[in-house]
Amino acid sequence: MSEITRMVVVLSLIAGFCSAALTAANIQLGPLVDKQTDLYVRGPALERLFGKPAGEVLGNKVIIHLAEQDIPVFFTRAEQAVSTLAVEAIGRGGFGGDLKIMVGIDLASERMIGMEVVSHSETPGLGARIEEITFRRQWQGLSTGDPIALTKDGGTIDAISGASTTSGAAVRGTNEALVFVRDHRDEILKSISELQKDS
């Protein structure tokens, strides 16, 4: 065997073996990683949204598969019926990239219970103030029937001063979540009842 072939064969063998090992590790530990991400990244947002410890609500999770993306939906129950949903949405076009937000929706009264930021990379002191309660509180009690908008576009949400790009991204993400829930409500409820049967 010539030297060149030997090099190619050895290197490919090593690379192949390494990819196999990595794939195995990913498949084996993937669900655990997802669980930990839920607990530490989404957990705090869910806790504030639902007012319950994260451990209680993290299990109440269904994933709706759409053509473009998978959307995680969390829910709580009041007397057997599903009462509130928390839908994760991407707020596109933030100042430092996309925002990941969670929109809480009360199904009975068809109003929002709040908006929480799961992760963002906005400027500290400006866009990062999206985490502050004074901004997020504006979402509470808004109707889910109509899209929301910033005041400069004739809506009710006051943008954070100096960070209208960030505020706009949060509003866009919310509207996406509202449309998603309106269009896929039956699908979400069906997945939740299937989850109930399984457990």
Add this chain to the structure above:
Amino acid sequence: MAQKFTATLTAGLWKRIPPFRLVLGLCPSLAVTMSAENGMGMGLATAFVLILSNGAISSLRNIIPSKVRIASYIVIIATLVSIVEILMKAYFFPLSEQLGIYIPLIVVNCIVLGRAEGFASKNPPFISMVDGLSVGTGYAISLTLIGSVREILGAGSWFGMPVFGETFEPMAFLVSAPGAFVTIGTLLALQNLFSRWRGEKFIQG
């Protein structure tokens, strides 16, 4: 054989202790030792990678053609580091968030590649793994030590537990980047002074 075994096992703890004696792998030593816990986590992750990569590279040392050895080493090391990263995300999520980019950067840590090239490629698997264990343990101890000094003096706590009373005013600059240089420099100077006092021969400079 037995003599070589003991020599290899103890070398990493004093004679070759990283990062002080080897003065390799300084980047993570400076960057992640804000607290004792971070230092220990980083040190243990590196030690784990070091033991396994030394073992793997040493068992393949006669198969790998010397022209592509660095590429092969990097592939093996990168695989091990990715596995460590997945393991950390699955079991120690908050720690992996804190260490962030420095976990994937173990791939290019000079200690790991240095031991692979300098030791594992010339010695049989078992003794190479002993070398990895010894150097890795030395690195973990050093990082924990640096982290402890910075955390105790800079934040007034050790592994998150408060050590001084309420009245202690921490030297906050020690937990920021300049404090890392000062701490490592001081520890290195102390070690060299001690070696000189004992008349050891391997002092740098």
